[in-house]
Amino acid sequence: MPVVAGVDSSTQSCTVELRDAVDGTLLGSGRAPHPPTFPPVSEQPATTWWSAFTTALPAAIADAATRGTAVTPQSIGAISVAGQCHGLVMLDAAGQVLRDVKLWNDTTSAPQAAALVTELGAAGWAEAVGSVPTAAFTITKLAWVAEHEPQLLRRLATVLLPHDYLTYRLTGRTVTDRSEATGTGYYAAHEQRWRTDLLTRFVDADLDWATMLPTVLGPAEPAGTLIPDVARQLGLRPDVVVGPGAGDQHAGALGLGIRSGEVVYSLGTSGVVLTTTDDPVHDASGWVNGVADAAGGYLPLVSVLNCAKVTDTFARLLGVDHDELARLALAAPANPDRPVLAAFLDGERSPDRPRARGVLAGLTTATTREELASAAVEGVLLALVRGHERLRVAGAPADGDVLVTGGAARSAAYRQLLADLLRTPVRTCDAPEATARGACLQASAVLAGADIRQVRDAWRPATLTVTEPRTPARPDVSERYARLADWDGLDSPADPPISLSTEDFV
Known part of the structure; x- marks a missing residue:
């Protein structure tokens, strides 16, 4: 039985799934943690x-x-690696990492991001690369290094992204794919080329950037086979083929088998709302990232920094576990003046407010634990629902079925409150590790030399649950949320809002 391995190298951990290369049956999975970051x-x-x-x-x-399956290391025929997006991996001429990797949620390059947008303009960036850079984007991190650690640029030989690094360790080749490349801020997927002119203009004019960037592979184009020493270390055959890899959300979309018009809410460390389309989406407002997908099309998405960790925090503050937090949230009365949370606990990416902090409005002496739990879940979801509307405004098809995935999708409160906010059914499917599943799917297409879209459709997972919106409908708080989330005071947490009236948010 041919077996494929799919890797999800996320912010928090590395997950590996083993699946039957033909029908995608899950055979085994393993996980190991990454160092925590904040x-x-x-x-x-x-x-x-x-x-x-x-x-x-x-x-x-x-x-x-x-599980009783006859899988050995020698059974594995292909590996693909999906990983957290945007992170800056800097290698010297010997292939050694020059510094710890600044991750997608490192916001120290916010000043550089602001300067880049000021210089070229939001519309200019959207036209050039499909997205307006925030502190998450790789180009802003390179600009930060140029300003704070310029000596490293003199030693820089190769710039990679997180999944590229693992592919490099496996094959010795510096390659990437369209989905990850479009998250850098210097790759134009609609033109299929690196924009080295942007690196020259905004990072360093003296470096030969064209020699430092990886080769961009097609959706099912092999990156190569294992380095012999690596094959021996892992106990694998040296002819194991390695796929091009993908960004985590992009591989997740593959694993979920989403079709044009369907909308995915991905609830993990970060939150993402996305859809898929054959045509590029360029949003000058900066909300929608018009990135490529992992199947040859595009994956317009809105990403927020604050998602499941918000409810982690409220569970800790309330002294409950996640099951009890969900029970409390579902038991909260649907009052129109219920507390509303702008959940910008660690700054925010969409909207681009890296200095913002969270604010809870509408508290009274009668506020209950149930209402606090509900506000935490609803605050996360209101930000993503706002992003969903931005997808529509940008011209992306986003009116089809709604699918929820990610770790927080296991929470009945997240599923129910999302259905209530959208007033439409919300479903989950049999893909609890969608990113690793999508990496397996890519590995299968590479191994068989197959069209990745055909494999995606053949592997489309079954629906597990459907959550209907409650009747009668909960009173809408989106306008109250928008006023709170747009308040300038969120960016100046040290300044007390002494002139702020409660009427602003009720």
Whole structure:
């Protein structure tokens, strides 16, 4: 039985799934943690990703044995790596990492991002690369290095992204894919080329950027086979083929099998609302990232920094576990003047407000634990629902079925409150690790030389649950939320809102 391995190297951990290469049946899975990080300075050593991968892979093989499947390291025919987006991996001429990797949620390059947008204009960036850079984008991190650690640029030989680094460790090749490349701020997917002129203009005019950037592979184009020493280390065959990889959300969209018009709410460390389209989307407002997908099309999305960690925080403050937090949130009365949370606990990416902090409005002496729990869940979702509307405004098809995925999708409160806010059914599907599943799907297409879209459709997971909106409908608080989330005072947490009237938010 041919077996494929799919890797999800996320911010928090590395997950490896093993699946039947033909029908996608899950055979085993393993996981290992990554070092914890916290904005504004959010960095990880790239070598820890490799350590986690070399722990998670044998764990997946061992898990397959406990399930009674005859999987051995020699059974694996292909591997693909999906990973957290945007992070800046800097290698010297010997292939050694020059510094810890600034991750997507590192907000220290916010001043550089603002300067870049001021110089070229939001519309100029949207036209050039499909997205308006924020502190998440790789180009802003390079600009930060140019300003704060310019000596590293003199030693820089290769610029990679997180999943590229693991592919490099596996194959020795510096390659990437369209989905990850479009998150850098210097790749134009609609023109299929690196925009080295932007790096020359905004980072360093003396470097030969064209020699430093990886080759962009097609959706099912092999990156190569394993380095012999690596194959021996992992116990794999040296002819194992390695896929091009993908960004985590992009691989997740593959794993979910989404079709044009369908909308995915991905609820993890960050929150993402996305859809897929054959045509590029360029949003000069900066809300929608018009990135490429992992199947040859495009994946317009809105990403927020604050998602499941918000409810993690409120669970801690209330002294409850996640199940109890969900029970409390679902039991809260649907009052029109209920508390509303702008959940910008660690700054925010969409909207681009890296200095913002969270604010809870509408508290009274009668406020209950149930209302606080509900406000936490609803505050996360209101930000994403706002992003969903921005997808529509930008011209993306976003009126089809709604699918919710990610760790927080296991919460009945998240599913129910999302259905209530959208006033439409919300479904989950049989893909609890959609990113690793999508990486397996890509590996299968690479191994078979197949069209990745055909494999995606054949592997489309079954629906597990459908959550209907409650009747009668909960009173809409979106306007109250918008006024709170747009308040300038969120960016100046040290300044007390002494002139702020409660009438602003009720």
